[in-house]
Amino acid sequence: SRTIRAPRGATLTAKSWLTEAPLRMLMNNLDPEVAERPNDLVVYGGIGRAARDWACFDKIVEALTKLDDDQTLLIQSGKPVGVFQTHADAPRVLLANSNLVPKWANWEHFNELDRKGLFMYGQMTAGSWIYIGSQGIVQGTFETFAEAGRQHFGGDLAGRWILTAGLGGMGGAQPLAATLAGAASLTIECKQSSIDFRLRTRYLDKQAKNLDDALELVKYHTERKEAISIGLLGNAAEVLPELVRRAKAGGIKPDLVTDQTSAHDLINGYLPLGWSVEQWIAAQNDPSQQARLTADAAQSCAQHVQAMLDFHAMGIKTVDYGNNIRQVAFDQGVKNAFDFPGFVPAYIRPLFCEGKGPFRWVALSGDPEDIYKTDAKIKELFPQNKHVHRWLDMARERISFQGLPARICWLGLGERHIAGLAFNEMVRTGELKAPIVIGRDHLDTGSVASPNRETESMKDGTDAVSDWPLLNALLNTSGGATWVSLHHGGGVGMGYSQHAGMVIVADGTEAAAKRLARVLVNDCASGVMRHADAGYEAAIECAKRHKLNLPMIDR
Amino acid sequence: SRTIRAPRGATLTAKSWLTEAPLRMLMNNLDPEVAERPNDLVVYGGIGRAARDWACFDKIVEALTKLDDDQTLLIQSGKPVGVFQTHADAPRVLLANSNLVPKWANWEHFNELDRKGLFMYGQMTAGSWIYIGSQGIVQGTFETFAEAGRQHFGGDLAGRWILTAGLGGMGGAQPLAATLAGAASLTIECKQSSIDFRLRTRYLDKQAKNLDDALELVKYHTERKEAISIGLLGNAAEVLPELVRRAKAGGIKPDLVTDQTSAHDLINGYLPLGWSVEQWIAAQNDPSQQARLTADAAQSCAQHVQAMLDFHAMGIKTVDYGNNIRQVAFDQGVKNAFDFPGFVPAYIRPLFCEGKGPFRWVALSGDPEDIYKTDAKIKELFPQNKHVHRWLDMARERISFQGLPARICWLGLGERHIAGLAFNEMVRTGELKAPIVIGRDHLDTGSVASPNRETESMKDGTDAVSDWPLLNALLNTSGGATWVSLHHGGGVGMGYSQHAGMVIVADGTEAAAKRLARVLVNDCASGVMRHADAGYEAAIECAKRHKLNLPMIDR
Ligand SMILES: NC(=O)c1ccc[n+]([C@@H]2O[C@H](COP(=O)([O-])OP(=O)(O)OC[C@H]3O[C@@H](n4cnc5c(N)ncnc54)[C@H](O)[C@@H]3O)[C@@H](O)[C@H]2O)c1
Numbered sequence A, B: 001s002r003t004i005r006a007p008r009g010a011t012l013t014a015k016s017w018l019t020e021a022p023l024r025m026l027m028n029n030l031d032p033e034v035a036e037r038p039n040d041l042v043v044y045g046g047i048g049r050a051a052r053d054w055a056c057f058d059k060i061v062e063a064l065t066k067l068d069d070d071q072t073l074l075i076q077s078g079k080p081v082g083v084f085q086t087h088a089d090a091p092r093v094l095l096a097n098s099n100l101v102p103k104w105a106n107w108e109h110f111n112e113l114d115r116k117g118l119f120m121y122g123q124m125t126a127g128s129w130i131y132i133g134s135q136g137i138v139q140g141t142f143e144t145f146a147e148a149g150r151q152h153f154g155g156d157l158a159g160r161w162i163l164t165a166g167l168g169g170m171g172g173a174q175p176l177a178a179t180l181a182g183a184a185s186l187t188i189e190c191k192q193s194s195i196d197f198r199l200r201t202r203y204l205d206k207q208a209k210n211l212d213d214a215l216e217l218v219k220y221h222t223e224r225k226e227a228i229s230i231g232l233l234g235n236a237a238e239v240l241p242e243l244v245r246r247a248k249a250g251g252i253k254p255d256l257v258t259d260q261t262s263a264h265d266l267i268n269g270y271l272p273l274g275w276s277v278e279q280w281i282a283a284q285n286d287p288s289q290q291a292r293l294t295a296d297a298a299q300s301c302a303q304h305v306q307a308m309l310d311f312h313a314m315g316i317k318t319v320d321y322g323n324n325i326r327q328v329a330f331d332q333g334v335k336n337a338f339d340f341p342g343f344v345p346a347y348i349r350p351l352f353c354e355g356k357g358p359f360r361w362v363a364l365s366g367d368p369e370d371i372y373k374t375d376a377k378i379k380e381l382f383p384q385n386k387h388v389h390r391w392l393d394m395a396r397e398r399i400s401f402q403g404l405p406a407r408i409c410w411l412g413l414g415e416r417h418i419a420g421l422a423f424n425e426m427v428r429t430g431e432l433k434a435p436i437v438i439g440r441d442h443l444d445t446g447s448v449a450s451p452n453r454e455t456e457s458m459k460d461g462t463d464a465v466s467d468w469p470l471l472n473a474l475l476n477t478s479g480g481a482t483w484v485s486l487h488h489g490g491g492v493g494m495g496y497s498q499h500a501g502m503v504i505v506a507d508g509t510e511a512a513a514k515r516l517a518r519v520l521v522n523d524c525a526s527g528v529m530r531h532a533d534a535g536y537e538a539a540i541e542c543a544k545r546h547k548l549n550l551p552m553i554d555r
């Protein structure tokens, strides 16, 4: 078994920083601190790989090491297939991962090709070499909560409390994200082990002894406007209805209700009412019990959703966090299950309308100080943005780096290129020890078509139109991003999404400054354009404010 | 109703030739000489449009007129959605047409969006502004026959005869294409009107009085090595078995057998044995007769294919021309119907392996003399290529221009950029009256994934992998093509293909020369790469000959 770790420091192994950067980022994706199963080249998200196999990995490294600054390397589903003559302002690497002609775009066909070594699953950032660990899920959840705060509470979550459930792989980010966003939170979780894990890593502050204790803690801290995260051992399908009863009887009411139990998976993901965790685990592994387990779990989800609907009816903000629990309840006869919205249309889309999304950067030096200096620079550049300041402070304090030091920070149109140019200047002056790699998730404003997630319920019904991510990739290639990728499948699987990646290097040169000024504007602006085209007022306003040239939108 | 016609001459309406070119080509696509239904903006192929609607058309024209040479216009399914800052070596226009996330990539969803004015069908060259009329089908058929000649008859079809059927919309190109390729041909057609039409337009030389007459004519002219095209009124399902009997009894044998009746459509496309044309047409329009018609047509197709198999068994080259007749016969119990191959794997793929495909160019001056000069230049550049010489001579004599004068000519890797650079030089010196637009069909070596047509039966089973056309588009964008497009559906419909377009302008400048040298090499080379990756020896050899840098292929 091989251990891969990106080179650190300011010495080049490739011919320039524009080729050194993809080299280090490919390696960083396979760093054991970053990758979930580095031996299989799996970075994250089930089977999301950084290269097709080790032979391909070695050849990519070799090709990047030799690549000139007027050449471009093509990667086809993790395999280096060609090196071509281009020019200095063209990308150094172009990638296409997991793309299939629609009629054949299913898991059966994918698996058949994958088994034969002819294909690879790229996920979003694995196959495009810009995954940087779990900072992403914390930040995404943080932004969701913060946007809820902006929409409903004047931008201030102090003294507010978020009620949710589930402290699993992704759901475990909720208490920390809520704290970072300034809110108190109460998370119901049925497994003591999940609570313990989150207490140990400081994602969760405290476990309540029981419901009364939990409510007292919430009351105490919200009155003092203190952000605290509280866990409660219990079954959400039991606790939520009880909380509704108490609220109706004059008890305290949450300010935001959501849920991250794994209701999308009725065998492994949702503990039914009246079942012990031991019975549940036994039934998961006993096919003869699975039908009853599924039926009971679905029934409990219906009661859980009913309680969420009751909160919703009281005027309390309630959202589905992408775990399909509304559909489960609906199928059980809860006809108005979809009365409350999903989190993307509710909280992420308004950010997308302003070109905001999961902007991120990485210090190629490997030195955490470089990131701290960029953190400080962001604060200096955006002094009025308290939200970003809070995130940066808390992230530095609470989230440890994995692999090359990196930072995620949702910035929007008019901000990203300011940051990128400032970083480039810091590289030029030597304030930073080595160049900075700047990128984003494929889940971003202009880069994805995914009707079950990012483009759910678009205003004009164009959820499935994938011209947009394709144009995004072509535009970023035209602007001079350092690497550009086009993927299919991502987080929602074969057939369900198409999305584009973009990474650009700030190497301190004048040429890089010009590219950054184009690419970091265009990439965001194409998202604002897509939402303006769909009729979102906020996007149309944003486009006007930034004087975007959108021919069919009146200026 | 509006009549659109591209401006002619050397005076610019836009700011430069790089923006004037897409402007004129968009307009040329809608020229009544070129477009099938210009009022509906439909260029060809059913509903393939050049712009979404007239409002979009007007805004595209306006945007192109104002566009600077460091800006890029984005077109989303025929609608101009944004103008962005890029640079001089980036494309001036980027287009994405008809793309849908795979799970929604069907006609129902397409039609729903189309009806609401939210979408457009781009076909291949309609939505990417490089359709130039019916020269294409003649040339494609010509290349198919010529490649058969190269593979089986030492490159010389003189004295050979091609037996086929069907003189319909596309099939009617067969006799002319056969003549241009140097072969004699006998085409069976059951409708006198179809024969008359082809005689009138000089696509067909002569109609035989009967089968004996036809065979005598074939014998007479093949002995003299004369290329002549003969039509015979009759039913292929009757004539072909009779020809088999005669051949077995010592009569003359064809050298190549194929068919372009519309066997893919058993109601409107294939006359059953024993039916008169009048009965056939009546039954087409009488639902109560359609079941019997279909059954009889299928049965006749089986007899037709049996005769083709008999020829095949005699060692005579036999191919399916993409009309599905093998499948029909197979379904009727002809178990070995697929013993003879389809035309793409048989004759087109070997060309693709050498990077050859439907290269084309257009004279922006509007002056036919400019094309004649480029014809002469091609002959001068490739003196040894008799095949190309023959095509150019015959095309000039037999095919009239539609809209702006244009030429199609299949060239391959190592040839296209030579041609492009020479044209650019002719523009520079003033030998040509205005710049030349250079492009190709999306049906080309590196630009399409279409498992039922261009990528049918790939050697390694990667028919459906669409990473390749996506990489092709990204690479051409990186090289500096003038406009680049990504489409879905094309000639085979929603769900069945993804493909990329590329057009580049030779405006006589040094900058254009650099771009042409990159793009016209890379575009072809990416096709050779795709076929080399699939394991085709010819492509691997071609890659080596041209010193392509393909990291996973030994050099
Ligand atoms: N669409 C998105 O972008 C997005 C983002 C984050 C999470 N999600 C969804 O959120 C869900 C959670 O994801 P995860 O990775 O944390 O899953 P997970 O399976 O790791 O965690 C689920 C947790 O819920 C607990 N749980 C189950 N039933 C319970 C009950 N009745 N009461 C209290 N606790 C219960 C489990 O013990 C477990 O700890 C998934 O459905 C996921 O798809 C979606």
Ligand SMILES: NC(=O)c1ccc[n+]([C@@H]2O[C@H](COP(=O)([O-])OP(=O)(O)OC[C@H]3O[C@@H](n4cnc5c(N)ncnc54)[C@H](O)[C@@H]3O)[C@@H](O)[C@H]2O)c1
Binding pocket: B165, B166, B167, B168, B169, B170, B171, B172, B188, B189, B190, B191, B194, B234, B235, B236, B237, B259, B260, B261, B262, B263, B264, B265, B269, B270, B271, B272, B321, B322, B323, B324, B453
């Ligand atoms: N895959 C490709 O790229 C490709 C290219 C060219 C053609 N094709 C296929 O070739 C076929 C023909 O195309 P088209 O546009 O010319 O169709 P069409 O319908 O216009 O013409 C078919 C002709 O065949 C004649 N015909 C029907 N039955 C006959 C019979 N039993 N004997 C003799 N003549 C008969 C008809 O009278 C008609 O003139 C179609 O199936 C088409 O899909 C495919």
